[in-house]
Amino acid sequence: MQSVSKTPSIRIIEKVIDETPTVRTFVISDANLADVLPGQFAMVWIPGVNELPMSVMVIPEKGKAAFTVRKRGVSSTALYDLKAGDQIGVRGPYGNAFDIKDGKIALVGGGTGLVPLLRLAKFAKPTNDVTILMGSKSKDEVFFEDAANQILQNNKHQVIACTEDGSYGEKGFVTDVLAKLAQTTKFDAIYTCGPEIMMHKVVQLANSKGIFVQASLERMMKCGIGICGSCCMDEVMVCHDGTVFDGEFLANSKEFGHTHRAKSGILENY
Amino acid sequence: MTPDLSVSIGPISLGRPAMLASGILGISMEVFNRIYRNGAGAVVSKSLSKEPWEGYANPTIVGIKGGYLNAVGLSNPGAPYFAEMIKPNKDVPIIVSLVGSIEDEFEFMVKQFENCNVTAYELNLSCPHVEKVGLEVGDDPKLVTKIVSRVKSVAKAPVIGKVGLGTTNYLDTVKAAIDGGADAITAINTIRAMGIDVETQRPILSHKIGGLSGPAIKPVAVRCVYEIASKYDIPVIGCGGISSWEDALEFIFAGASAVQVGSAVGDRWIDVFSEINDGIANYMKKKGYSKMSEMVGLAKRF
Incomplete structure (x- = not known):
């Protein structure tokens, strides 16, 4: 039985991995977070700065967990700038998990959205034939290719990097590459995480072909446990009812792919 | 016979006794x-201010032994935005919580809701972690009377004052709200509190001081409801650490006409409302009560 913590526990950053010039992975020891289900997240406290919802990255060593961050705003940059030996707080895990179907599955991710998808890959059934599509702008932003191949070494699989400028792998948006692939390959399920516009396209494509699809969503989160309401989308709380939602629900959502809430709760367009 | 779970809180009538608490x-x-x-019998909105507020940086809500600490900072989209959003509402009993510093702000906000279906207004006189509003207003009985009477003069719906434990005797705040014409009192808000992480030696909440909610404050809240209901002739809504039907009944017996549930949503999720309804209905059957009002204040007879 998974134990869920609502109070931050301090962990020491044991290792920092440079993934790209703007993305780093921070490794900690946390037996509870090491085994979270794909789609679940933790609230990560950067003392004195902020607390952010983050998916837990797969680390091969037992009892280890990690967070992968791209430096962007004040808080993500503060996390990115931490060093080995620095302290962060963690609480969780929270949220639901992907429902892994049998057969041929596609994982479609962009940027740090790959984190929950690699955990899904780790939980894949031995019989799953897994295709991972990783989207990025250019070659120097491609990461997790080796990690994906390693996690899936015992599965039939392929890892396809897609770059918008064509400097590496397939040229184009990950959604276009998926659309092309789906013309010849019959997928039993598609899972996606990344920028919401990308996920929206993936869900639309899967729904139009009648393929089971799930997306792991991100919203402004404060409590992470279904109290504050900051992350509400339509009638659901993304932290508590999600973060994983299926294509049928998302197809009927007024907000998915269109709007998200600001810190005040006002709806803003994507 | 199925017991009747409907409640009357002065002029406010609700089909069920437990509401969603503000925030x-x-x-x-x-x-x-x-x-x-x-x-839920009704839903109370987050406290709305004249302008949108972003609130504080995280951590804003953390669990601790016995409940939760929070200093969200009253983040809200502002009364005008919220009023526009609830305009289509037909059948959900919405109690609009308002927060501000002076009576003019409250009047401005109430006027935003002229074309909305609002069950009541609840004036936040007790948030313990934002300056110049909430508890700082509640601690000034003269200001409380001014604000309540101004809201009463412009609001078409009943007006509730929500009190908490500040530096002024909260019973004086209740009296001030009654003097201003309040239709009911909600008691209590979270209690000013803090938590410190031992490893980093830092306050956990970004705002350092926040409010304590959950089971830890329930006995305090029951005592307050009992004191208010014993001292004044005004309907009381009990709030503070309610997470089961037994908790809800404790407040009813202390003198509350209805209750509000907040933090328990973090533990029991929104199933907590039907659990409370079912538990109270079973209790009423077992004990032979047919109406909620028969149970209000029963502990006062001892």
Whole structure:
């Protein structure tokens, strides 16, 4: 039985991995977070700065967990700038998990959205034939290719990097590459995480072909446990009812792919 | 015979006794609908201010032994935005919580809701972690009377004052609200509190001091409801650490006409409302009560 913590526990950053010039992975020891289900997240406290919802990255060593961050705003940059030996707080895990179907599955991710998808890959059934599509702008932003191949070494699989400028792998948006692939390959399920516009396209494509699809969503989160309401989308709380939602629900959502809430709760367009 | 779970709180009538407390989940109409369908008697909005507020940086809410600490900072989309959002509302009993520093702000906010279906206004006189509003207003009885009477003069719906434990005797705040014409009192808000992380030696909340909610404050809240109901002739809504039907009944016996549930949503999720309804209904059957009002204040006879 998974134990869920609502109070931050301090962990020491044991290792920092440079993934790209703007993305780093921070490794900690946390037996509870090491085994979270794909789609679940933790609230990560950067003392004195902020607390952010983050998916837990797969680390091969037992009892280890990690967070992968791209430096962007004040808080993500503060996390990115931490060093080995620095302290962060963690609480969780929270949220639901992907429902892994049998057969041929596609994982479609962009940027740090790959984190929950690699955990899904780790939980894949031995019989799953897994295709991972990783989207990025250019070659120097491609990461997790080796990690994906390693996690899936015992599965039939392929890892396809897609770059918008064509400097590496397939040229184009990950959604276009998926659309092309789906013309010849019959997928039993598609899972996606990344920028919401990308996920929206993936869900639309899967729904139009009648393929089971799930997306792991991100919203402004404060409590992470279904109290504050900051992350509400339509009638659901993304932290508590999600973060994983299926294509049928998302197809009927007024907000998915269109709007998200600001810190005040006002709806803003994507 | 099925017991009647409807309640009257002065002029306010609700079909069921437990409402969603202010500050919890309350920013979208779709969520209000869902909570009402799941058994809440009414939903109280997050406290709305004249302008939108972003609130404080995280951590804003953390669990601790016995409950939760929070200093969200009253983040809210502002009364005008919220009023526009609830305009389509037909059947969900929405109690609009308002927060401000002076009576003019409250008047401005109430006027935003002229074309909305509002069950009541609840004036936040007790948030313990934002300056110049909430508890700082509640600690000034003269200001409380001015604000309540101004709101009463412009509001078409009943007016509730929500009190908490500040530096002024909260019973004086209750009296001030009654003098201003309040129709009911909600007691209590979270209690000013803090938590420190031992490893980093830092306050956990970004705002350092926040409010304590959950089971830890329930006995304090029961005592306050009992004191208010014993001293004044005004309907009381009990709030503070309620997470089961037994907790809800404790407040009813202390003198509350209805209750509000907040933090328990973090432990029991929104099923907590139907659990409370079912538990109270079973208790009433077992004990032979047919109406909620028969049970209000029963502990006062001892």
